[in-house]
Amino acid sequence: QKEVEQDPGPLSVPEGAIVSLNCTYSNSAFQYFMWYRQYSRKGPELLMYTYSSGNKEDGRFTAQVDKSSKYISLFIRDSQPSDSATYLCAMSADSGGGADGLTFGKGTHLIIQP
């Protein structure tokens, strides 16, 4: 069993829809959770950074963490074609990455249809 599981997609939704992206994990030591967006031929871009369980909102993006279920989500409201990218979840036990660095999911390829 991999430490972080993420559906690779592709996930295709119409413009304006609410998008839900998810990851599950097995390591209960993870406390710091991140979502990155990666466009083709670019490095990952940090979208959301959260600590422990709860919700965090930033513009059209909402991150949710449920540590009891070992499940994290990213919601994108009013999705735009420019949101089409690969979305990676990442997590760590320490704020600075720690001994094992960040552990990433393999990413979900999202396509927003105009």
Place this chain on the structure above:
Amino acid sequence: KAGVTQTPRYLIKTRGQQVTLSCSPISGHRSVSWYQQTPGQGLQFLFEYFSETQRNKGNFPGRFSGRQFSNSRSEMNVSTLELGDSALYLCASSTGQGYTFGSGTRLTVV
């Protein structure tokens, strides 16, 4: 504020050769980490440097090494290249709340 700069962007090397990749972190960031990204394995942690010292290392063979200079710039070196080393190598700098990644160096080993 300049982002994380990685050079070169693309490299083609032959099996058995060695390669050195360079990374300049965001000004003021002292932590630099390296990751390897492949379609099969995704992003995997290579190592982290802080104030010129390797602080953490991932599960990669000794052919992968790195260093950090006093100005926080970092280099990673891969010796005796194998076909399986073909990947996007990403450098990231951090202040402790998430990482900012560079655009990466795409290495192709032929």
